[in-house]
Amino acid sequence: MPQIKIRLRPNGPLVIESTEPLATQIEIVDHNGAAFTIPANKPVVALCRCGHSANKPFCDGAHKNCGFLAQELAPPPPPPVAPT
Numbered sequence: 001m002p003q004i005k006i007r008l009r010p011n012g013p014l015v016i017e018s019t020e021p022l023a024t025q026i027e028i029v030d031h032n033g034a035a036f037t038i039p040a041n042k043p044v045v046a047l048c049r050c051g052h053s054a055n056k057p058f059c060d061g062a063h064k065n066c067g068f069l070a071q072e073l074a075p076p077p078p079p080p081v082a083p084t
Contacts, residue, residue: 010071011045013059
């Protein structure tokens with residue numbers, strides 16, 4: 001079974017990665033439900049977070065020139081519970 005991972009790039013896009021082409025696994029739709037075309041053999045797609053891409057919802061690298069900053073980190077796991 002293919003594994004899909006969504007990775008947040010520092011000061012950049014959301015990167016959707018898979019072990020197989022994404023077009024067969026996910027669908028990206030607009031608010032009306034119309035689908036965006038995902039290239040058939042692409043296992044990676046980058047989605048814009050800065051709002052400046054000329055190719056929304058996909059990233060075109062505009063974040064590099066617009067001052068976009070975002071470096072979210074996942075919270076640390078909770079400490080283990082001591083046995084009672």
